[in-house]
Amino acid sequence: MQRRAVRRVVIVVFDGFQMFDLAGPADVFATANLLAREGGYRVEVAAVRAGAVPAQNGIVTLAETALGEVAGPIDTLLVVGGLSVPEHLGDRELIGGVARLAAGAHRVASVCNGSFVLAEAGLLCGRRATTHWLVAGEMADRYPDVEVDADPIYIQDGNVWTSAGVSSGVDLALALVAADHGHRLARNVARGLVVYLHRPGGQSQFSAPMRAAVPRAEPLREIQAFVDANPAEDLSVPALARRAGMSERHFSRVFTEQTGVPPGRYVERSRADAARRLLETTAHPLDRVARETGLGAPETLYRVFRRHWRVSPGDYRRRFRSKENSRS
Template sequence: MQRRVVIVVFDGFQMFDLAGPADVFATANLLAPEPGYRVEVAAVRAGAVPAQNGITTLAETALGEVAGPIDTLLVVGGLSVPEHLRDRELIGGVARLASGARRVASVCNGSFLLAEAGLLGGRRATTHWLVAGEMAVRYPDVEVDADPIYIRDGNVWTSAGVSSGVDLALALVAGDHGHTLARNVARGLVVYLHRPGGQSQFSAPMRAAVPRAEPLREIQAFIDANPAEDLSVPSLARRAGMSERHFSRVFTGQTGVSPGRYVEHSRADAARRLLETTGHSLDRVARESGLGVPETLYRVFRRHWRVSPGDYRRRFRSKESSKS
């Protein structure tokens, strides 16, 4: 028996969230010696459904008319997800189909639709790093982890931003048919079977709030512009004309992070820019970013982005920067 995969879409969905997993299942069908997957696309109403990129896809079936056993229910994401959280037909349809599915999954911020349908309560889940904080606030009963490419909690799978739907689908294929088939599918699609690191390596650097007080705004700008300077609390407090205790208290109160944490994030971001835009040695990157030595650079990178500086450079440095 083929495994029935129902992919739920809606107006303004992210096309890659549909196309990526669908191509993984289709490629598995080409390579597998046994019946594989039958993919169906469903929406609140059958018919044409426009994606956010302007391409229209055809939903074969209305959610209310989907009947019979489902192996995998997959809910996509997209920029329009927030407006669909109030769509009772969509949320109710997802909840109904999930109750009869062997497993349930989401791509990107499609996890919000699963949460709204009551499917993530008490579970660990992930979503796109841009909206992970919002998800944690909106659904406090969900343990949100913004770094993993995908998470399985029981029979519910959630994946991170956009392209991670491919990683998720490969993991589902591996679970169904073994790693050999999943590896061959990944080779055919020219993607990683297991992507190195988490999605933190793609996220924007942490930005603290801008302080209200002008002296603290100047200190924040000084830190960002001079990562290799002495940025200890005593030094920064003297520059601000405050006692160390008062400076730490006011800086933390107005930015939301301690001076030490802000300095580390700023230096880590400086190191990341150097790795992306220059061919400097790791020793030089560590010195110029204020991290001192390659060992500290490595430790900070692993802590913030779950990858080594060398791995990060190989993935994100431009050809032009390799000449510098």
């Protein structure tokens, strides 16, 4: 039986790049090498010029190869991001080098605003892509031929993969490992690195707490914390208004003003997040998950989960629950 070949990964860096965009995916591939029965990855770092390349945190990385000297087949070409990306979009050696290597690569990927480099190289034209939510609007304005979606943590469109901000590079690399070796190895890599269990690309960049601002008023902060900690309680507007000591109308108005989210929508998002955690960490049947998260019935759980996490509860559990981390 023929053994699988080692996959070559070329990661492109530049002065001022985000170190985690390089280190996170590289460690995912290295851990996969330790756990895979066959095949694996060989990671190379390349830059416009070979040699020392300073990251934005001041740590210097050695780029072993100049972009113009990279030759031979590439399985994955990965471009990192960083605060300095706008300064490099006019660098024709960088953009041209990425375009040249992408033409012969099995797949192309970016982390965070590294997607701007792919777009500048013409690799995202007519494709759906994501990037860090802070610069998604700028990307859409600059590259109108790209369908920019700021919500998912990563997107695959054909052989091009783009991911959101910083830590989502780990999710992207785990997804690539899953595509190459299966979800079991991806889960084991995540466990080995003690990172969040492999998330689906359609999952939002924002968890329920991240989607809303922290209220200025202490009573509203207490309400927000109560909602997140007690999804199965009565979290209707009348009940929450009573707990806050406000009229329903006043409570709805000030909660929306101070969090940016109406109370009913915040409750649904928080319950969706609680359901996601239970699906990842327990073997509870869906009706119990629905009850314990205040969603009532499996049908409601399904609708809410599809709306917020873009996969069905059952599919999410099959793909992303670790048996070792589950409890009955």
